[in-house]
Amino acid sequence: MLNALGFSTLDAKVFIYIAKLGPLSNEDIANRLGITFEQLNPILEELTKKGVITSTLKNQRVYSALSFEDLLNEFIKLEINQAEEIRMNHQKLISTWKNLTRIT
Numbered sequence: 001m002l003n004a005l006g007f008s009t010l011d012a013k014v015f016i017y018i019a020k021l022g023p024l025s026n027e028d029i030a031n032r033l034g035i036t037f038e039q040l041n042p043i044l045e046e047l048t049k050k051g052v053i054t055s056t057l058k059n060q061r062v063y064s065a066l067s068f069e070d071l072l073n074e075f076i077k078l079e080i081n082q083a084e085e086i087r088m089n090h091q092k093l094i095s096t097w098k099n100l101t102r103i104t
Contacts, residue, residue, distance in 0.1 A: 004075070005071070005075055005078075006050075010033075010035070010039070011046065013033060014033065014040070014043050014044070014047065015047060015052060015053065015065055017032055017033065018053055018063050018064065018065040019065035019066070019067070019068060019071075022064070023056075023062040024062065024063055025060050025061065025062055026040055026041065027060075029044075029063070044063060048063075051066075051074070052065060052066050052074075053065045053066070
């Protein structure tokens with residue numbers, strides 16, 4: 001399911017750990033998953049960019065995740081928006097396709 005949202009396997013594991021275990025530091029996440037900070041930090045940045053996790057800085061940076069329900073709602077909105085965009089451009093897409101497939 002998370003792969004359909006553009007998550008790699010490791011992205012999904014990180015998200016699930018944060019979502020299930022609550023706010024965690026990058027040290028906690030790395031230790032629990034047995035990965036290095038070099039592997040983890042780009043994932044945390046990407047998940048933050050996607051808006052599915054947030055970070056707060058107290059004594060150390062801690063990461064929190066959207067609820068699974070909110071994540072599903074975001075996925076639904078994305079799919080609806082993509083379908084609407086295709087619907088709005090239907091004629092243009094058909095016309096472009098026909099022009100590309102003309103045999104001269």
